[in-house]
Amino acid sequence: xxxxxxxxxxxxxxxxxxxxxxxxxxxxxxxxxxxxxxxxxxxxxxxxxxxxxxxxxxxxxxxxxxxxxxxxxxxxxxxxxxxxxxxxxxxxxxxxxxxxxxxxxxxxxxxxxxxxxxxxxxxxxxxxxxxxxxxxxxxxxxxxxxxxxxxxxxxxxxxxxxxxxxxxxxxxxxxxxxxxxxxxxxxxxxxxxxxxxxxxxxxxxxxxxxxxxxxxxxxxxxxxxxxxxxxxxxxxxxxxxxxxxxxxxxxxxxxxxxxxxxxxxxxxxxxxxxxxxxxxxxxxxxxxxxxxxxxxxxxxxxxxxxxxxxxxxxxxxxxxxxxxxxxxxxxxxxxxxxxxxxxxxxxxxxxxxxxxxxxxxxxxxxxxxxxxxxxxxxxxxxxxxxxxxxxxxxxxxxxxxxxxxxxxxxxxxxxxxxxxxxxxxxxxxxxxxxxxxxxxxxxxxxxxxxxxxxxxxxxxxxxxxxxxxxxxxxxxxxxxxxxx
Amino acid sequence: xxxxxxxxxxxxxxxxxxxxxxxxxxxxxxxxxxxxxxxxxxxxxxxxxxxxxxxxxxxxxxxxxxxxxxxxxxxxxxxxxxxxxxxxxxxxxxx
Numbered sequence: 007x008x009x010x011x012x013x014x015x016x017x018x019x020x021x022x023x024x025x026x027x028x029x030x031x032x033x034x035x036x037x038x039x040x041x042x043x044x045x046x047x048x049x050x051x052x053x054x055x056x057x058x059x060x061x062x063x064x065x066x067x068x069x070x071x072x073x074x075x076x077x078x079x080x081x082x083x084x085x086x087x088x089x090x091x092x093x094x095x096x097x098x099x100x101x102x103x104x105x106x107x108x109x110x111x112x113x114x115x116x117x118x119x120x121x122x123x124x125x126x127x128x129x130x131x132x133x134x135x136x137x138x139x140x141x142x143x144x145x146x147x148x149x150x151x152x153x154x155x156x157x158x159x160x161x162x163x164x165x166x167x168x169x170x171x172x173x174x175x176x177x178x179x180x181x182x183x184x185x186x187x188x189x190x191x192x193x194x195x196x197x198x199x200x201x202x203x204x205x206x207x208x209x210x211x212x213x214x215x216x217x218x219x220x221x222x223x224x225x226x227x228x229x230x231x232x233x234x235x236x237x238x239x240x241x242x243x244x245x246x247x248x249x250x251x252x253x254x255x256x257x258x259x260x261x262x263x264x265x266x267x268x269x270x271x272x273x274x275x276x277x278x279x280x281x282x283x284x285x286x287x288x289x290x291x292x293x294x295x296x297x298x299x300x301x302x303x304x305x306x307x308x309x310x311x312x313x314x315x316x317x318x319x320x321x322x323x324x325x326x327x328x329x330x331x332x333x334x335x336x337x338x339x340x341x342x343x344x345x346x347x348x349x350x351x352x353x354x355x356x357x358x359x360x361x362x363x364x365x366x367x368x369x370x371x372x373x374x375x376x377x378x379x380x381x382x383x384x385x386x387x388x389x390x391x392x393x394x395x396x397x398x399x400x401x402x403x404x405x406x407x408x409x410x411x412x413x414x415x416x417x418x419x420x421x422x423x424x425x426x427x428x429x430x431x432x433x434x435x436x437x438x439x440x441x442x443x444x445x446x447x448x449x450x451x452x453x454x455x456x457x458x459x460x461x462x463x464x465x466x467x468x469x470x471x472x473x474x475x476x477x478x479x480x481x482x483x484x485x486x487x488x489x490x
Numbered sequence: 491x492x493x494x495x496x497x498x499x500x501x502x503x504x505x506x507x508x509x510x511x512x513x514x515x516x517x518x519x520x521x522x523x524x525x526x527x528x529x530x531x532x533x534x535x536x537x538x539x540x541x542x543x544x545x546x547x548x549x550x551x552x553x554x555x556x557x558x559x560x561x562x563x564x565x566x567x568x569x570x571x572x573x574x575x576x577x578x579x580x581x582x583x584x585x
Contacts, residue, residue: 107565201546214544243551244544312528323505330506332578337571344583353508361507365498365517366524368505382531384541389534391542423520424527440545464545 009034010170011487014079014227015254017173021078024069028078028122032061035080035124039171042490047146048156048166050085052125053092060122074120076234082166082175085126086133087113087218088207092123096209097141098131100335100355110207111242112176112218112235119234124172127162131357132326133183133211135159136429139420140359147416148190149488150454154413157187163221164191169490174222174231178208180215181314182409182433185445188221189408189457192447192486194474195221196228197433199464200440201246203232204239212321213244215314215437224484225446225475229253232467248465256468257475262296264473265401271307272406272432280451285407288448288458291480292405292473302401304393309386310435311427316370316383317438322360323367329355362423387438394439398463403473407432408445408457432459442467446474447483455486491525493518 009017009031020026036054043049057080064078083089086096088106095101109117116123130140138146138161146161148154149169156165160177164187167175177184179197188195196219203218210216220231233254238247268289273282289299331337331351338350356364370379397404409432419426436443441461448458458477462470478484498514498521509517563576572579 104569107561107568201548240553244546244548246546246548306534309531309534312531315524316528316531327506331571332580334569335571341581344580347581348506349508352506356507358513361509361513362517362520364505364507365501366521369493369497369501369521369525372501372504379528381541382536383528384543385536385539386531386534387542388539389536391545424523427524 010038010173011223013224014076014173014222014230018075018077018079022073028061028064029058031078032057032080032122032124035172039124042169042171045147045152045490046149046165046169046171047144048127048162048169048171049082049125050095050097050128050143050162051093053123056092057122057124064120064122074118075230076116076119076121079121079173080124081116081121082125082127082163082172083113083123084129084160084163084175084177086129086178086209087176088209089113089123089126092126094126095143096132097129097143098355098357098360099142100329102336104334108207111204111239113207115235116176127166127175129162130159131360132209132322133159133178133180134322134359134363136182136186136426137419138162139416140357142357145416148413149490150192151413154415154454155190157190157409157413159183160221161187164188164193164195167191167193167221167223168488174220174227176218176235177221178216178218179437180212180318181437182430184219184221185433185443185457185459186409186430188445189455190413192455192488193221193223194225194228194444194446194484195219196232196444196467197437197442198232198236198467199246199442201244202442202465202467203235204242204245206239206241210325212318213325214321215318225444225471225478226254226257228444229257229471246465251468253468253471256472258472259476259479261292261473261476264292264297264403266292266297266299267302267397267401267404268299268406269304269307269404270301271304276410276431277407278411278451281407281411281456284449284451284456285458288477289405291477295476295480302397304397304435306386306389306393307435310390310438311431313383313386313390314434314438315366315427316379317387319363319367320370320380321367323364323371326360326364331355359423390435391439394441402469404461406459408459409433412451412454412456436461440464442470444470444474446478447486449483450486491522491529493522493525
């Protein structure tokens with residue numbers, strides 16, 4: 007257990023120097039999964055054999071062969087990133103048998119860095135949800151309180167890291183799906199700038215918003231993982247040809263003079279007073295470290311959730327048209343013709359939330375409603391983005407809560423989609439603006455973790471990481487662990 | 491915005507989804523509630539505001555039109571629910 011609590015760079019160096027065998031570390035991870043998985047349910051697939059084989063291969067490399075930056079470190083992958091030869095389901099019955107023939111770019115980059123994939127992590131079906139309750143296969147529980155949700159949609163990724171089952175995980179974030187589960191599970195979750203990490207091989211939900219990022223136990227680890235996966239990819243034409251700086255070296259611990267904006271809309275009505283109290287304490291800590299904190303207004307914040315649900319659902323309805331039962335996935339049995347094959351395969355393959363969003367998106371894009379909903383939402387997205395542009399003219403980062411409440415109870419919101427959607431009120435505006443943001447633990451509310459969100463200028467993950475790291479080093483919150 | 495079961499049936503057909511009567515009722519209520527919430531966007535004057543379809547200033551990404559290796563056919567067909575002679579097999583399109 008203690009091995010799995012060490013910092014990534016420290017473990018990596020011990021492994022690279024041969025002081026510790028990769029096989030032993032992978033064993034520790036697999037053992038921890040066996041011990042805790044019945045309670046947590048983070049994994050859809052544990053590739054014990056593949057992980058052991060890779061560990062053995064890494065251990066038997068010649069002593070003078072170069073060691074990768076994530077050499078030998080056990081990782082989990084959210085199940086919407088394709089992994090060659092490893093079933094990738096998106097937590098959907100539609101893809102229950104889908105065995106990809108290639109790796110997502112982010113997955114390949116982890117392999118190039120010599121991390122070891124130990125398995126695929128649970129999520130809301132097609133990443134649509136905020137609690138991981140929309141998985142077609144299993145429930146994932148919050149390690150801090152197993153009667154509560156881990157958040158979502160990357161709930162398996164956050165729970166696995168919080169439970170110490172893997173050293174880090176990859177998640178994906180469309181409207182908060184990395185940051186919110188990280189906040190609920192008391193770990194660090196970073197959504198990079200849109201375009202910073204290739205989406206090649208990430209099963210598309212909303213293509214103008216989706217972004218892959220790390221979920222880790224501390225900010226330094228997040229910097230190392232981001233370093234490994236960031237960068238332009240010719241296979242994703244929306245990945246940005248922007249230089250990738252050295253993230254670990256940005257972690258100076260110094261935030262003197264850092265200008266922090268706190269939007270009053272992020273701290274208003276609807277934010278649990280316990281969450282607000284933790285965030286205010288965090289802002290005080292920043293001031294004590296030499297940063298300046300100032301209240302600002304981002305007047306279009308209140309329109310972000312409505313904008314998001316039109317745009318994300320519209321994009322989803324178009325993206326998910328590819329699931330037709332012809333080339334991959336589960337095909338309905340006993341159909342008479344092609345039209346029936348489409349209809350029945352989709353109806354049997356998709357769960358209720360996915361159907362609901364396809365319906366909403368199809369409606370918003372349908373003849374007669376396109377201008378009133380889709381076009382309108384695109385225009386409001388411009389206004390929301392302008393709010394960010396304006397604040398970033400005079401501030402370095404924006405801070406506030408990651409989620410309005412701590413983790414809610416399993417089953418509490420599943421019957422009311424709109425209440426569930428409003429849970430993403432703090433993370434969605436950032437996604438619409440394409441900006442990078444991190445969630446870091448900032449204490450507990452009645453025993454449940456609270457996340458502080460730090461938002462940066464597009465492509466300025468370095469400042470986000472620097473601010474988060476300085477805060478983390480000045481506090482003890484990230485050392486807290488769930489009693490499992 | 492009220493959504494009727496008939497609206498739901500129309501949209502479901504466009505989306506190639508077959509819904510049970512229970513699902514139709516449920517979606518009519520839920521989609522209506524979601525759309526009513528979304529109508530708050532009409533409080534904003536967006537005349538003359540450019541729509542944002544994408545946050546990055548990228549338009550067309552071009553490359554030279556050079557042939558490159560692609561996946562072998564047997565790999566591509568590996569996940570096919572049904573196949574024949576190197577092709578995806580589907581039931582009759584026309585009766």
